[in-house]
Amino acid sequence: MTGPRRWHVRRRDAPFLALVALTLACIGGFLATGSDSPAGPGGGWRRIDRDALERRIEAGDLSGREALWYRAVEPARR
């Protein structure tokens, strides 16, 4: 018969556990601050390759036509 298996944290495991904790903290931080595409009402936007866009607008490949249905607002604090 064998008894219930017990888990012991040994000193040599500490660096590994610290690494796991650090990774989890990084993931949590990333999720908390959001990626480069904040979603949700009133805040969604995406970073784009602005240089590429402006080059293609200048070349006539894309349009610089002004859109409808927008208004200027005070810059949000980011």
Added chain:
Amino acid sequence: MTDVACDLCPHRCVIPEGAAGDCRVRVNLGGRLRATTYGRPSAVHIDPMEKKPLYHFLPAASVFSIGTAGCNMHCRNCQNWQLSQRGAEEMESVHRAMPDEVVALARREGCAGIAYTYNDPVVYYEYVEDTATLARAAGLRNVLVTAAFINREPLRRLCRVTDAATVDVKAFDDHFYQEVCSTRLKPVLEALVTFREEKVWLEVSNLLIPSLNDDLPQIRQLARWVRDELGADTPFHFLGFRPMYRMRNLPPTSQDILERARREALDVGLHHVYIGNLQGHEGESTYCPRDGTRVVRRVGFRVVENLLTPAGECPACRKPIAGVWQ
């Protein structure tokens, strides 16, 4: 530096200088919002009207179909993701086709109208409106193929030049909208009612994805909502899912589920319920809701028999069948 707030769709993005809205194609350059895909479609085809799907609107007509980059939906099962989930500057292939050129091409090709489709036309609103205005003046009809995630005022204005819309209701479940499409259900339902109020010919489709939105109680709820808010004559299309894009882990929709969904919607009282993506199935054809006569027989996107009278009536009992038939 000026931010801009886009009021076109319910995302209501607040966009900093040099960035795009959630749709990727409406960009703030120098404090002005730019419609970067205006006159720059990335997809141009001639399709049968039935492919949209529109079964009660100019049957068997050809429709000149255009789409651009970008979308304000981000469906994990999107079949046009190469277009819809990219910004304009990421597209290798962009055509130059200003509104007057699109109208001229559509007329030259003998099309009955122009469909704004492939990605959601909401994100190229200005291009749609200008093209549709010219098209209507030239005697062409305008068709929106959309998920209808748009604010009420812009939609009302667009309805003035829209003849028909086919709206893909993703599910009758807000959680599904949030998880699978990154949007919400309520604005879509409001937009459907707006289409109806503005007297745009309207058809509704619903893609059934196994285990996500194919349970019969939810289907029944959706069918009841359509019956009560849009009318029992609103054509309703159940479409079969095929694994693609970011949803390759689920199987295709079975014929059994599509047939059960159709039966459920008919039992609820909808008059015209169709099954798509099942070539040769009886659910592709139109039947008179009074006496059951098959009035339009379809195989795939092809109309093989149209028995409607010139006035759009059942040839047997003379009941008018709802639709825009010519």
